Amino acid sequence: MVSCAGGIPLETFNKNLLLAARPPSRLQHWLAYGVMAALLAIFCITAPYAKHPLQPVTAFIPVYANTMAIIDLIAAALIFAQFWVVRWMWLLVLASGFLFTALIAIPFALTFPGVFSPDGLLGAGVQTAAWLAVFWHLGSPFALIVAMLVRGSGQSIGTYRYAPGTIIVLSIVLVMAIVCGLTWVLVAYDDILPRIYAVPFAPRYNGDIFILMIALSAFALILLWLRGRSVLDLWLRVLCCSWIFELALAGFFGGGRFTLGWYTGRIFEMLAASIVLLLFLSETTALYATMARSAIERSSIRRARRIAMDAMAASIGHEINQPLASMTTNASAGMRLATRVEPDMKEIHTTFSDIAAQGQRIREIIDGIRTMFKKSAHDRQLLNVNKVIGDTLALVEFDTLLQRVIVKTNLDEDLPPLSADSGQLHQVLQNLITNALQAMSEVTDRACVLTVTSGLAAGSSEIAVTVEDTGIGIPPDDSNRIFDPFFSTKISGSGIGLTICRVIVEGHGGKLEVRANEPYGTILRVILPVRGGE
Secondary structure (H helix, E strand, O other): OEEOOOOHHHHHOOOOOOOOOOOOOHHHHHHHHHHHHHHHHHHHHHHOOOOOEEOOOOHHHHHHHHHHHHHEEEEEHHHHHHHHOOOHHHHHHHHHHHHHHHHHHHHHHHHOOOOOOOOOOOOOOOOOHHHHHHHHHHHHHHHHHHHHHHHOOEEEEEOOOOHHHHHHHHHHHHHHHHHHHHHHHHHHHHHHHOOOOOOOOOOOOOOHHHHHHHHHHHHHHHHHHOOOOOHHHHHHHOOOOOOOOHHHHHHHOOOOOOEHHHHHHHHHHHHHHHHHHHHHHHHHHHHHHHHHHHHHHHHHHHHHHHHHHHHHHHHHHHHHHHHHHHHHHHHHHHHHHOOOOOOOOHHHHHHHHHHHHHHHHHHHHHHHHHHOOOOHHOOEEEHHHHHHHHHHHHOOOOHHHHHHHEEEEEEEEOOOOEOHHHHHHHHHHHHHHHEEEEEEEOOOOOOOOOEEEEOOOOOOOOOOEEOOOOOOOOOOHHHOOOOOOOOEEEEEEEEOOHHHHHHHHHHHHOOOEEEEEEOOOOEEEEEEOOOOOO
């Protein structure tokens, strides 16, 4: 059994919907590697001259800090938005890391000596800004490492099961508290902190600190290279490379503030972050445009299908109404003939013969409708039920993302092939899953969970596929009528969707069952014989 409880299985996830899941194209690979190569070339050219002192430009510090803060804030917002949709915990960790680096840039600029005051604002000491920069450059790779470890390397991704707004707000509050607390500690205890710079602009530095920062960035890069598989991961590698080059130039090769290496390293970081952000925005815009077009197309298809269903319902009603009207007229005439003092048995016999003929006509109409869904055995093929389920989930994935529905699957990989009509089986599962999503569309006080299960029915060799939801459920009075033609619990429903599903399932020799889900929702179960009732 393959259980993906609490996570969205990657094999059923449409990887083109999100940057966090979308695989990079060959062009994106070459573009990212080109940026890395350009950074490496600039690093090799600059490294021999990195210690060359340049004119101190204190205005560069707030420009650099503000630029990085804005870039990281936008990146954090984009990643938080992706977490809001899919609720993958590693995205929450990653977004929190970007938020941390964005916020810590503010006290770094305020406490930097000589920018706003000779010793820095907030009562900072000589080493405060330096230590804030250390935690800044430790926080970024540390968040990446934790995110990669939380994500893991398996086929399913850990998912937050509850409303994402609460955990996002808590994460933001926690990050703000950490930044404020860290700033207070570094300001208050500046005198006892290990010396990174002897005086504000001295060329001496603590090499162990730079080794630790570079090691963390390199470890994050290795994890991204081993486990990264999306567009987001590809450009995070570019960021890691920029961090390593910046630290090497500013530390080992530059040896102090306001040197060529120090300036170049920070320009490295700003350029790399800006390029990554621009690509994030362009990719996000393109993806949202694709999703909008897909939504419009799906809406048009649904409207066309609804019109077709309404037309079919009207046609069926028209065809049946004629013999029903004739039967009613003949029945009334027969009752009048039977109440005569001397009834004419020949006329009565003719009247009831007409009623029987019209009843036979109605039967033929119904059998003709059933024939549309009950094809002969040579029209069927051997199908993998789990693949049909995966394809169907991929079709409705846009709706699950918009509704923030948690999708769980529990699929038996040892099921035998099923002899069935592929299009009809897809239609049944899509109808059942769409009904489940619609039942959860108005739920706001609990998690919306869609669970699809496949396996062998207990005590038999039949295949059972179960669709469970945590929606509003079916009223007890309506549970016996749910499969009746033209009956619907939805205001806009046509009332023939589940009827058609039952006709298709019974045409395959199976049955369709419904029962209440505890504590909320509905369970629909499709049971099909392996040979499809041939």
